[in-house]
Amino acid sequence: MPYFEGPDGTSLFYTDWGQGKPVVFVAGAWLSSSSWEFQMLPLTDKGLRCVAFDRRGHGRSDWVGHGYDYDTLADDLAALLTRLDLRDVTLVAHSMGGGEAIRYLTRHGYDRVSRLVLIGATAPLMLRTPDNPEGVGQEILDLMAADRAKDRPRWMAQNAQAFFATHLGNSISAELMEWTVRQCLDCSAKAAHEVVRTGLCTDLREEAAAIRVPTLILHGDADASAPVALCGQRMAELVPDNSYKEYPLAGHGIFITHADAVNRNLFDFIDMT
Template identity: 55%
Template structure:
């Protein structure tokens, strides 16, 4: 299915089941297919599951602009309004989590019941004078330069670390290859823009304003979004946030730790 945003971009989404809506917002480079192990689980338990393909990703249009977090948040708002969704649970992974945070900052929580931030790129990744806990800029810039120089090589090198299989996580080579192919199918221009925008956005001022129930899930072996830079700090900024830190989990915990993630999310839904 498709809808058109106010700037004329045609975005794809998938919509399954009936019941209280859950909107899944994918990571940068990935699309709605990444939620293969979440959507059936929650549809079978009485939820309506909607997954968006960000512009430049999946089956959506590939415009030259709109890969900043504010536009991503506005695209998410356009989907929610297009479907006239209410009492929504927003589930965002990685950059998707950052877009969920921007949605709340820009559009409020009138339509939102709760949010889940999984492996989210929050609150502010780049190290600066007033953000000494961040990742040194030289490391971020070197990684971005390597991505620009040889994107397939960069992705292949990250693949094992993404799921932290070196720590014993049982993720098949076929699953790793499937995830890699999703990333390679994404617009190279979108990848460049998204990666730069997400590491340089400062959410610290707006996260304390989140008032809906929030669950944060992160792996302590996350190479892409180190937990001490991201989730631990985010949990301190969002009032009353429920925090789950998974031992030996990498960035791709939605696959490697899917049973625990799904059950923690189900318990969070049931508790509210």
């Protein structure tokens, strides 16, 4: 199986399908490269090269006990793009993976990346602060983390329907929901805890406002994990050159429940830019 090394020697698994313009997928917290199968198959059929990887602590990558800050995660992403010598890349990132993509651009520049897609990103800042009063309080985040740590399998299963917003009519099979939960459990407890803290508490507002590539922002208006008013709409206000699409009644897992529409948006965006 294909692996590359992060700057600190961490072994990281990746998948590389197809030929053509490269599209690199960055998964959300707890999910692995497998989560992108509903994008990678259709886009490779359309003549694109699709690459995805398992973040450290996730899936088939090393379950190390360190490196879950955005700087290290962005450096891992940079190591992948360098290893494969990818250029004219479209970065597609979900949830806290959006922060990895943004921090990559901040730390490593734009020589290799020409487009950015943010799907249900937790950016620019979820945490409540004096200048972000609508954010989520630290005490609430701490309670959620403690509840999750007591019984992670049960917590994941109980929150799966909210992830897909099934209460609003989004159709998903029990088997696909279980498959997603299994992916979320296929990461270390350390990684599961640390990446959420990174994704929810890192302030990316200045970095988002400095993005210099065309950006497509896709967000569900019923996203319980990254509330649209706090995340998607604010990113649309901050990023200079962006196209914003809000999906009615869609949750955090729009790349699965709304895969056909997401894939059309992705392909059209890549084809136009």
